[in-house]
Amino acid sequence: xxxxxxxxxxxxxKYPLYEAPYDYTIAAYKSDCKKAIVGDGxxxxxxxxxxxxxxxxxxYIGSGKxxxxxxxxxxxxxxxAMHFTLNAKAxxxxxxxxxxxxxxxxxxxxxxxxAGRTLDHRSKLGKKRAAAIKNGEHTVxxxxxxxxxxxxxxxxxxxxxxxxxxxxVSLPERETA
Numbered sequence: 001x002x003x004x005x006x007x008x009x010x011x012x013x014k015y016p017l018y019e020a021p022y023d024y025t026i027a028a029y030k031s032d033c034k035k036a037i038v039g040d041g042x043x044x045x046x047x048x049x050x051x052x053x054x055x056x057x058x059x060y061i062g063s064g065k066x067x068x069x070x071x072x073x074x075x076x077x078x079x080x081a082m083h084f085t086l087n088a089k090a091x092x093x094x095x096x097x098x099x100x101x102x103x104x105x106x107x108x109x110x111x112x113x114x115a116g117r118t119l120d121h122r123s124k125l126g127k128k129r130a131a132a133i134k135n136g137e138h139t140v141x142x143x144x145x146x147x148x149x150x151x152x153x154x155x156x157x158x159x160x161x162x163x164x165x166x167x168x169v170s171l172p173e174r175e176t177a
Contacts, residue, residue: 005119007068007081008170009058010042015070015081019118024069024084024110026050028093033102041159045097046090046108061086061094063159065117067110084110085117 007017028049037043041060050059050069057079058070067084086094090108097103115121162170 006168007070007083008168009070009081010060014168015079017068017081017083017119019113020082020084020110022112024050024082026108026110027052028103028106028108030103030105033097036097036101038098038101039159044094045103046094049108060162061159062162065091066162068162069110083113083119085113087111 005017007015009015026046026049028045032045032048035043036045036048041047041062042058044061046061046067047059050056055071055074056069057072060068062068065086067086067090068081069084070081071079073079087109090110093103093106093108
């Protein structure tokens with residue numbers, strides 16, 4: 001049995017965290033570009049679009065492929081957080097907003113988490129790799145195709161990552177100005 005994971009929002013509230021079994025569609029409106037903050041995962045264009053849903057309490061869109069959506073309590077079920085994966089289109093929209101602060105109105109799909117992207121599986125792989133490095137074993141580095149282009153976030157400041165410690169995913173507190 002896997003251990004229970006929790007998500008701690010930027011305001012310090014702790015929610016049970018589940019892996020997303022389904023895709024989640026978000027409408028990102030051009031009008032939200034005025035309110036959205038560049039480089040802030042909780043106030044970016046995609047997060048504001050997610051918070052338009054009446055069931056959503058909060059959202060966090062990171063620099064990598066991880067996204068967290070907090071759903072409100074309903075029908076006797078307490079509030080909870082879901083871990084989603086950003087696909088290529090959502091990543092491009094996020095990066096374009098962070099560099100140019102403007103996008104057209106469009107629908108963005110946060111994908112369900114695959115077996116290889118779950119937090120449990122990534123934790124096991126990280127522990128296995130750390131043990132191999134500590135033992136001095138050769139670690140295989142994948143090389144990819146020669147002459148392949150690599151997509152990078154050029155000119156975009158990275159957003160703070162979610163920290164996973166003792167099955168608790170926590171985010172840094174937001175700076176209030």
